[in-house]
Amino acid sequence: MAKRVKVIPVVRDKNLKSNKGRPTYRTLKSATIQLNDLQKAEAVKLFNMMKNILVNTVLDVDINSKKIQFMAERILGHIEFDIDAGSRPLEKVVDASNIRGGIQKYLKYLS
Amino acid sequence: MAFGRQDNKSNDGADMKIVKFTTMVQEVDRYLLASGGRSGGVFIFGKYKVYYSQILKRYNADQFIAVMENIFNPGKSGPVDLIDEMTVIQTFKEMKNKTEKKYTEYYRLIFWLLFAAAVNDEIYNNELPSIADLAYCLEFNEKMMGDWCVVVDYLLSGNHLDENSNLSLESPEGIAFFLHRT
Secondary structure (H helix, E strand, O other), X not given: OOEEEEXXXXXXXXXXXXXXXXXXXXXXXXXEEXXXXXHHHHHHHHHHHHHHHHHHXXXXXXXXXXXXXXXXXXXXXXXXXXXXXXHHHHHHHHHHOOOXXXXXXXXXXXX | OHHHHHHHHHHHHHHHHHHHHHHHHHHHHHHHHHOOOOOOOOOOOHHHHHHHHHHHHHOOOOHHHHHHHHHHOOOOXXXXXXXXXXXXXXXXXXXXXXXXXXXXXXXXXXXXXXXXXXXXXXXXXXXXXXXXXXXXXXXXXXXXXXXXXXXXXXXXXOOOOOOOOOOOOOOHHHHHHHHOOO
C-alpha cells in the first residue's frame, strides 16, 4: 500500500544561529513522494544511512556541508527524515531545565 | 606579607573546591556504573567515547572541565583520534545488538555530556544541538531528557545521589538508572 511521506532532510549549520546564538538547522530540500512496501523497506535502510551522516556531524568528523548535501540529495525522494521530530524537542527540554550555568549554583553551595 | 597570606588562603579555597568537585564526579560515576553491574573504571562507551573526549579536550581551559577530562580520559595528552565513516556504521551495527549494559553506557554518556554543558557555558552554547542529536540517536525521549537534566541540577545544587535521593523522575529508564529501582 502506497504511503505519502514528506521528505525533509536537514543539517546543522554552524553559520546559522538560533535566537539564543547557538548553531541551528537548515532545510536542504523537501518533497512529497509515494512509497510502496518495497520502497518503505528500502527507506529504512536509507534512513539508517542518514543517521550515519548525522552522527558524523555530531562526532565532528571532517565532513563538509557539501558532502552532507550530496548524500542528502542522494536519498532525497526515498525516505522520511525530519530531525525536527526527533532531537529538537530534546534540545528544548534541556533549554527549559535549570542546568545552564549550574556550576555557579555548585560554587555557591561550596562557599 | 599579609597580602600573600590572603592570596594563599584564596588559592587553598579554590583548590578545595576542585578537590570537592573531583570527589563528587568520581563518586557519582562510580554509583552510575553500579547500575550497569560494573564495579568501576574508565569509560567504555564504545566509539562514542571519542566525541566525549573531544568535548572535554576542546573546553579544558575551564578548570572543572579539565578535572572531568583527567577523570574520564586519564593521561591522554595527544590529539584526539577521529572516527571514519566505517567506524560510525560499525557503531550502529553494534547498537542493533543492544544489551542492558550498553544502554547503561549510553545513559551515562548523555548524563556526563549534559553535566559538562551545565558546568561550562561554552559547551552549552556550542554543543547542545550535537548532544541532543546524539541523545536522539541513542533513543532518548523527552521524559528521559528531562530526568537527566533534573539529576544534573540536583547534583550541582549540592545534593548526594543514591537510591534514597528525593528525586521526582518520570521515565522508567531514569528511575532504574539513577535510583537503581526497577
